[in-house]
Amino acid sequence: MIQNWKRWGAIVLFFPFVLLSLELILRLSNPPALRYYRDVKLLHAYHPEYGVALEPNESRFVRHYADLWQGQFTTNSLGLRGLEEPVPGKPKLLCLGDSLVMGFGVSDEDTFCSRLGGFEENGMVYQSLNLGVDAYGSLGSFKRLKDMSTKIDNIQTVLFFISPNDFTMPEELRAQGILPDDENDALHENDPVWKQNFRIQFELTRISYLLQALKLAFEQTKVKVAQSKYLVSADTEQLTTSPLVYLRETFFLPVKQQKCEDSVTFVCPTPLQNLNVVCSDTPIDPSALEPLPETTTRAYDLMIQLSQEKGYRFVPVILPMQIEEVYCRQMGKFNALGTYALRAKLYLEKKGVKTLDILPYTDKMCGREFTYHGKTKKAGIQDYYIPGDGHLTQLGNLWAAESIRHALKEIK
DSSP, X not given: OHXXXXXXXXXXXXXXXXHHHHHHHHXXXXXXXXXXXXHHHHTEEXXXXXXXXXXXXXXXXXXXXXXXXXXXXXXXXXXXXXXXXXXXXXXXXXXXXXHHHHTTTSOGGGSHHHHTXXXXXXXXXXXXXXXXXTTOOHHHHHHHHHHHTTXXXXXXXXXXXXXXXXXXXXXXXXXXXXXXXXXXHHHHTTOHHHHHHHHHHHHHXXXXXXXXXXXXXXXXXXXXXXHHHHHHHHHHHHHHXXXXXXXXXXXXXXXXXXXXXXXXXXXXXXXXXXXXXXOBSXXXXXXXXXXXXXXXXXXXXXXXXXXXXXXXXXXXXEOOOOHHHHHHHHTXXXXXXXXXXXXXXXXXXXXXXXXXXXXXXXXXXXXXXXXETTEEEEOOGGGSBOTTTOSBOHHHHXXXXXXXXXXHHHOO
16 A cells, blocks of 8 residues: 555655756757747736737847847837837827837847937927837737826827738638737727736746747647648639649649849849739729728727827828738739728728828838948848748838938828
């Protein structure tokens, strides 16, 4: 009997020992494949109102797991990106939005919001503060703005950057279970059980490296399974409807021969590598588009109302985030991915709010000279966006800051 108790006791103690050992191994080795996710996780903190915020007084050097970018990521005492604290009494310009605004892809001083610091208008010199947090939808942005409006004085202008991820999602991604941020908010906004579970898993994965690694593996497995199902479904449909096309595209892949002149001749607009972009000759009629979701319009209304109560200028900004849209613009044509901007602009204009459209400023992208790894080269569209990531490069952030400065001076 005593031997049985000893055996069961050893088994009970064995599993915690294994888990603790794995935790220590992960922390000591900090494997490159997981380091990026761990650093990003520790930059964030749970927030009871809008789920996730940035951890105050944090400083980490973040390197992308595929080496697409690296940079210093710092937060101030309010959990805003950058070391700079709000200066009492100084006019404030706030940048509000998701990861593009927060500035994944560059160091603190290179984000376009940081570069907007010192913007002068009507005799006022603004201090620019970055309220951006990755994965925020429209409702999360409103809650973030409402919270920070009680902690920052003399707010004069709020730039709210509208993201296509807020309320649109390509069908192939939707089929994989990936929903727009506003749709996710609508599903969980009034679900206390989900919120409690989210808080538990967020805090536990922040404490434990092992639990975070397990959660990441589980989520990536779900995505891979969904992707596989979608690809099988798409291939089956094509094989059934167009068997010859399927066989040609699957088994007869043309090899592109690079010509010598391709490496020395610069063309504007520069071709997009590995992308089959479809451009339209005619613009899309905004009135024919589906209206914005209720969660999105409610968030917009709340932000407009808050700006009226606080007495600052609320400026929604449409900053091109999709390389296909920029390419078609430079071809003098239009791309269907830009419909999100048309839908948002139509609703806001009906509310009497003018949007700041930065798309026309993409005309200045192609051919701009910049230095890369010590060499001067001319920029193509893809030099402004991190490949396969979508965030702005250092050059992209510089272009965005310059364009926003010019657009702000032109807006009436």
